[in-house]
Amino acid sequence: MSQTFTLDDLKRILLEGSGAPEGTGLSGDVLDTEFSDIGYDSLALLETAGRVEREYGIELDEAVVGDASTPRAFLAAVSAHLMTPAA
Amino acid sequence: MTASVVVTGLGVTAPNGLGARDYWNATLAGKSAIGPLTHFDASPYPAKLAGEITGFTAEDHLPSRLMPQTDRVTRLSLVAADWALADAQVRPAELPEFDMGVSTASSAGGFEFSQRELKNLWSKGGQYVSAYQSFAWFYAVNTGQISIRNGMKGPSGVVVTDQSGGLDAVAQARRQIRKGTRLVVAGAVDALLCSWGWVGLHTSGRLSTAAEPTHAYLPFDDRADGHVAGEGGALLITESAESARARGAKVYGEIAGYAATFDGREPGLRKAVELALADARVLPSEVDVVFADAAADPELDRIEAETLVAVFGPRGVPVTAPKTMTGRLYAGGAALDLATAFLALEDGVIPPTVHIEAAERFGLDLVVSQPRPAALRTALVLARGHGGFNSAMVVRS
Numbered sequence: 001m002s003q004t005f006t007l008d009d010l011k012r013i014l015l016e017g018s019g020a021p022e023g024t025g026l027s028g029d030v031l032d033t034e035f036s037d038i039g040y041d042s043l044a045l046l047e048t049a050g051r052v053e054r055e056y057g058i059e060l061d062e063a064v065v066g067d068a069s070t071p072r073a074f075l076a077a078v079s080a081h082l083m084t085p086a087a
Numbered sequence: 088m089t090a091s092v093v094v095t096g097l098g099v100t101a102p103n104g105l106g107a108r109d110y111w112n113a114t115l116a117g118k119s120a121i122g123p124l125t126h127f128d129a130s131p132y133p134a135k136l137a138g139e140i141t142g143f144t145a146e147d148h149l150p151s152r153l154m155p156q157t158d159r160v161t162r163l164s165l166v167a168a169d170w171a172l173a174d175a176q177v178r179p180a181e182l183p184e185f186d187m188g189v190s191t192a193s194s195a196g197g198f199e200f201s202q203r204e205l206k207n208l209w210s211k212g213g214q215y216v217s218a219y220q221s222f223a224w225f226y227a228v229n230t231g232q233i234s235i236r237n238g239m240k241g242p243s244g245v246v247v248t249d250q251s252g253g254l255d256a257v258a259q260a261r262r263q264i265r266k267g268t269r270l271v272v273a274g275a276v277d278a279l280l281c282s283w284g285w286v287g288l289h290t291s292g293r294l295s296t297a298a299e300p301t302h303a304y305l306p307f308d309d310r311a312d313g314h315v316a317g318e319g320g321a322l323l324i325t326e327s328a329e330s331a332r333a334r335g336a337k338v339y340g341e342i343a344g345y346a347a348t349f350d351g352r353e354p355g356l357r358k359a360v361e362l363a364l365a366d367a368r369v370l371p372s373e374v375d376v377v378f379a380d381a382a383a384d385p386e387l388d389r390i391e392a393e394t395l396v397a398v399f400g401p402r403g404v405p406v407t408a409p410k411t412m413t414g415r416l417y418a419g420g421a422a423l424d425l426a427t428a429f430l431a432l433e434d435g436v437i438p439p440t441v442h443i444e445a446a447e448r449f450g451l452d453l454v455v456s457q458p459r460p461a462a463l464r465t466a467l468v469l470a471r472g473h474g475g476f477n478s479a480m481v482v483r484s
Contacts, residue, residue: 017217019151039152047155047218054214 005056005078007031010071013051018044031072042066045074052078092261094482095336096175096324097426098167100276102138102317102413106170110423111430114438115458119412121300121315126280134294136303137280138317138414156219157232158197159318160278164229165236167322168272172237175324175336177270179237188241188268189233190260191322192252192275192418193226199281200224233272233322241268246418249472250380251347253320253421254480258345260325269330274422276320288316291473293384301442304415306381306408307388307453308443314383317410320419321426339429340484343367343465350475356380357394360467363479364398369465371399374481376437376454376461378424378468381408391469392449401450404467405459409438421470425480428466432484436460 011026020026021039030038035045049065052058058081068074097107102120104110113120123129124137145162146154148169157165168189172179179187200217201224207215222228227245234243242263246255253275260273279288288294295313297303304315331338344367348355364371377399380391395406409427410420431437437459445453468480 017155019154019156022150022152043156043218043221050214050216050218 003056003082005052005075005082007071007075010048010074013048013055014040014044017047017051032070034069035071056082058082090265091328092264092325092342093328093331094323094339094342094429095326095331096171096173096177097339097429098169098171098174098322099423099426100140100143100163100167101319101423102140105140105143107174107426107430114409114412114427115436117412117439117441117456119300119441120317121303121412121414124280127282129285132285133289133296134316136295136297136300136315138315138416139280140319153232155217156223158200158223158228158278160197160276161223161229161232163278163319164191164276164322165232167276167320168233168237171272171322171324177324179239182270184238184240186241186269187237187239188260188263188271189230189239189243190246190256190263190271190273191230191233192246192248192256192422193229194247194249194252194277194417195279195284195287196226197223197228198279198284202281202283229276239272241271248476248478249474250415250417250420251470251472251476251478252418253423253425254345254468254470254478255347257323257325257342257422257425257480258347261342261345264325264327270324270326272322273325274320274322274425275418276322277417277419278318279316279417280318293382295383304383304411305443306379306383306411306440307392307445307449307451309446311383311385311388315414317414317416318419319413319423320416321423323422323426340432340482342480343483344369344481345479347476347478350477354390355475356390356469356471356477357397359477359479360394360398360469363467363481367481367483369481371403374399374404374465374467375463376431376466377404377406378428378466379406379408380469380471381410382471387471388449392451396450402452404452405437405454405461406451407437407454408440411441411443421468421478424468424470425482428468428482432463432466432482435463437463
């Protein structure tokens with residue numbers, strides 16, 4: 001499994017786990033758009049975090065999910081875990 | 088305060104029809120939807136027949152965002168609510184959000200969703216359980232999702248009284264409207280036809296194990312030996328008469344009377360009927376048709392027949408059970424009966440009870456096989472829930 005986590009990965013997992021949003025949506029430059037504006041609530045992010053954990057074999061802190069209000073912040077949080085060498 | 092509460096919209100998801108019009112046409116035609124279960128392999132279970140909804144594709148009606156977070160019962164509920172609002176020509180976005188509420192009943196919440204997630208839990212681990220399980224299973228989820236989808240922030244809730252729930256939820260809507268809420272989406276949809284739900288339904292000991300769809304659910308018949316379970320129900324737009332008048336809405340009729348009782352030393356059904364008639368200020372002689380609970384359990388049928396004979400006299404009022412075409416829909420059943428009563432009042436025709444040969448000893452004037460044209464102004468709908476719930480509702484055009 002490739003150990004990078006890109007915006008496309010995030011979009012794919014959001015769509016798989018929580019469906020296509022009814023807000024401004026996922027097309028275009030959404031890196032710095034608030035998830036709530038895109039159309040995803042906190043539960044969608046919890047579901048997304050769970051899926052990322054399963055797929056990448058990592059464990060994200062609960063606080064990370066709560067604090068990452070944009071895709072850029074979410075990507076950074078996941079990438080930080082991917083750079084930690086597996087025990 | 089006793090402000091009049093009326094019904095201005097009907098949304099039906101029934102095994103024999105999707106949408107009030109389809110359902111009503113099928114019901115008048117005596118079209119039964121009872122057949123072998125197909126949603127899952129029912130061969131290992133005693134009961135193998137059900138009233139299933141076929142041809143319902145949720146994705147055709149609801150946005151993608153709702154799919155991962157909803158059980159089948161919630162999808163059916165959301166669509167029934169959409170149809171009821173459309174029928175009432177209500178556009179929720181144009182009304183103040185705190186003037187609109189949602190009142191549903193539920194027997195079990197989102198069972199199929201929960202079955203899948205519990206399977207994930209014990210076969211793969213907690214990480215594989217959907218975050219949406221947190222609410223998708225819950226009894227109140229249909230109310231919540233209808234409220235969110237339509238921006239309805241007025242008084243809302245869920246009633247859990249087994250098969251009486253369809254009436255009890257509408258009664259609760261009437262209370263809220265009398266207290267000042269303008270409009271309430273009310274009724275019930277249930278959908279339990281997954282293997283986990285099926286096991287649960289068997290515990291009542293009341294499911295028919297007949298193999299023939301025409302012999303499986305025979306209320307008020309000497310062969311009565313349990314019922315068939317079905318899925319679906321109805322949501323109604325209940326509204327203050329004043330609100331309906333102000334917007335020039337078509338009115339199906341009024342929720343004129345209601346009562347609920349609980350069985351004690353004696354069955355409570357008769358008391359519920361008498362109290363509901365009194366609440367509606369209606370004499371027994373003024374009731375034009377009764378939609379029976381029709382348990383198809385010999386003892387429960389006897390109690391209901393004796394109640395009707397005691398209140399209305401022998402063969403004193405036409406009685407029908409169109410649910411013989413759909414199976415019992417649990418909380419959804421009485422809500423569907425209520426919608427059916429309004430459709431009957433509108434068209435002046437009593438829909439039939441199918442498949443049965445009415446036992447003479449009950450002394451009921453059952454409308455069997457064919458619809459019966461009649462001048463209808465007032466209908467009584469009865470519902471009973473497992474464990475002693477009795478509800479009666481009087482509606483009037």
